[in-house]
Amino acid sequence: MSWRWTRGGLSCRSPTKRSPTCAPNGWLARLATVAPDGQPDVVPVGFEFDGRHLYVGGLDPARTRKFRNVQAGNTKVALVIDDLASVRPWSPRYLRIYGTAELVERPGQFGPGPYMQITPTVSWSFNLDGRSFTHDREVVPSRTVHHAADPTGSRSASRATVE
Numbered sequence: 001m002s003w004r005w006t007r008g009g010l011s012c013r014s015p016t017k018r019s020p021t022c023a024p025n026g027w028l029a030r031l032a033t034v035a036p037d038g039q040p041d042v043v044p045v046g047f048e049f050d051g052r053h054l055y056v057g058g059l060d061p062a063r064t065r066k067f068r069n070v071q072a073g074n075t076k077v078a079l080v081i082d083d084l085a086s087v088r089p090w091s092p093r094y095l096r097i098y099g100t101a102e103l104v105e106r107p108g109q110f111g112p113g114p115y116m117q118i119t120p121t122v123s124w125s126f127n128l129d130g131r132s133f134t135h136d137r138e139v140v141p142s143r144t145v146h147h148a149a150d151p152t153g154s155r156s157a158s159r160a161t162v163e
Helices: 065-071
Strands: 002-004 011-012 028-036 040-046 055-057 076-085 091-106 115-127 141-147 157-161
Touching: 028 065, 040 065, 055 091, 065 091, 065 115, 076 115
Parallel strands: none
Antiparallel strands: 002 011, 028 040, 028 076, 055 115, 076 091, 091 115, 115 141, 141 157
């Protein structure tokens, strides 16, 4: 499976025989938030993606540390979506996303209720084509800055290579 950021956000292309769908809703991610006392917290989460925002919910999300951290005003978050295209040869790939979170009510995978809506601000993608590592090629993360939607609702992103 190959993930990429497009003008509209996260998308999937080229499903494989092993993974016939590109729906990201079955994937786990790692979400980092920060508590009011400055303590970072990382937790595995399921997520939904609507083409613009990532959503994290749960069966009782208001009781979770991640929701309490955002509710306390710490709205900067980091999220990593990763997998191994292959173990032999070693072929990791990932999306690392920095963004802002807000708590919203919406219908979602756990039914109507509170969800954390994450708006990406910067993301890094690494080896999304899933090629194996070799000594004859360099795999460099790609950085994307995500600009807020303009009044017409369109969204633009510029790409630059991370140093």
